[in-house]
Amino acid sequence: MIEAVASPSGAPPAGPYSPALRVGDLLFVSGQGPFDAAGQRCGQTFAEQAHAVFDNLAALAAAAGTGLDRAVRLGAYLSDHAHFGEWNRVCAARLSEPYPARTTVPVALPGFDIEADAVFWIPEPEDRA
Numbered sequence: 001m002i003e004a005v006a007s008p009s010g011a012p013p014a015g016p017y018s019p020a021l022r023v024g025d026l027l028f029v030s031g032q033g034p035f036d037a038a039g040q041r042c043g044q045t046f047a048e049q050a051h052a053v054f055d056n057l058a059a060l061a062a063a064a065g066t067g068l069d070r071a072v073r074l075g076a077y078l079s080d081h082a083h084f085g086e087w088n089r090v091c092a093a094r095l096s097e098p099y100p101a102r103t104t105v106p107v108a109l110p111g112f113d114i115e116a117d118a119v120f121w122i123p124e125p126e127d128r129a
Contacts, residue, residue, distance in 0.1 A: 011035035
């Protein structure tokens with residue numbers, strides 16, 4: 001069964017796609033930018049935008065019964081490869097070991113500096129402790 005997942009505190013989709021889809025015990029999260037629930041861009045610095053992206057990923061994960069500590073894959077798209085070091089620092093602050101498998105690529109982004117997508121494991125209720 002495929003179930004759409006959304007969060008009222010997360011950014012709304014910018015097109016015809018689901019913010020996240022639960023398939024079995026996995027949650028596939030669409031690209032999340034640094035936007036609030038009203039669709040307004042958050043953060044002036046790269047780090048502020050990266051934390052806003054993590055906030056959106058965390059909100060969707062929580063809506064499905066999981067969290068950032070259950071991320072198994074993280075894809076990041078940076079407006080400039082010069083942000084890579086700062087991205088690593090934000091990831092170290094927001095994630096825990098074992099860190100998710102990760103890909104980071106520079107791309108042209110329209111008016112913001114980072115977007116990220118993720119895959120999360122959703123544990124059974126007895127495994128959530």
